[in-house]
Amino acid sequence: MAKVFGPLIWGRGFCGWACWTAAVLEWLPVKKEGRIKSEFKKLRYLSLGISILFPLILIFFLNYDVRSDYLNRSEMAWMFIGNGLYYLIGIALAFIFKDRRAFCKVACPVSLVMKLPSGLRLIKLGPSDKDCIKCGRCSRKCPMDIDVMAYISQGRKVTDTECILCLECVRNCPAEAIG
Ligand code: SF4
Numbered sequence: 001m002a003k004v005f006g007p008l009i010w011g012r013g014f015c016g017w018a019c020w021t022a023a024v025l026e027w028l029p030v031k032k033e034g035r036i037k038s039e040f041k042k043l044r045y046l047s048l049g050i051s052i053l054f055p056l057i058l059i060f061f062l063n064y065d066v067r068s069d070y071l072n073r074s075e076m077a078w079m080f081i082g083n084g085l086y087y088l089i090g091i092a093l094a095f096i097f098k099d100r101r102a103f104c105k106v107a108c109p110v111s112l113v114m115k116l117p118s119g120l121r122l123i124k125l126g127p128s129d130k131d132c133i134k135c136g137r138c139s140r141k142c143p144m145d146i147d148v149m150a151y152i153s154q155g156r157k158v159t160d161t162e163c164i165l166c167l168e169c170v171r172n173c174p175a176e177a178i179g
């Protein structure tokens, strides 16, 4: 519910405040350096394709019984192996790209599912009643590589569907120009 319908209200606020994968990745001793190129971000489509195809192959070609008991030992083992792999990929990507949110940007299939409804979200950050002094701090501090200054300095709301509503831009704005 939070991932499919929540984005209609708070966009990708789940990614900013509730995701257990990101919670672990945020602890990594990685200092962000630059932005990840957009070509790499397209890898998420491959990841989404695999996430959809893999269960379908299991069910329709390898006779996996979806009605079986989820709490049996092998099911649990596969769940932990899958989650472990998820974290390992996330940690490796953070160090390779020097960005703790690299997994979100280049590999997480869920991010694509949320981007679509997020475009219609009710809650968006935008300019406050104070003037933007164009210092660029918001854009530099944004963990999702959004050019926040371009939106705020032009009096526009931040409509980018990569926004995770983390409020880093608001916290770091010296002019209190984002609200
Ligand atoms: S993009 Fe994926 S991994 Fe990153 S915070 Fe959102 S759901 Fe979690």
Ligand code: SF4
Residues within 6 Å of the ligand: 125, 141, 142, 143, 144, 145, 146, 148, 158, 162, 163, 164, 165, 166, 167, 168, 169, 170
């Ligand atoms: S820093 Fe601002 S624009 Fe960037 S993700 Fe966080 S809330 Fe969204």
Ligand code: SF4
Residues within 6 Å of the ligand: 131, 132, 133, 134, 135, 136, 137, 138, 139, 148, 149, 152, 153, 172, 173, 174, 175, 176, 177, 178
């Ligand atoms: S941090 Fe604030 S003042 Fe600086 S560019 Fe961003 S919105 Fe403008």
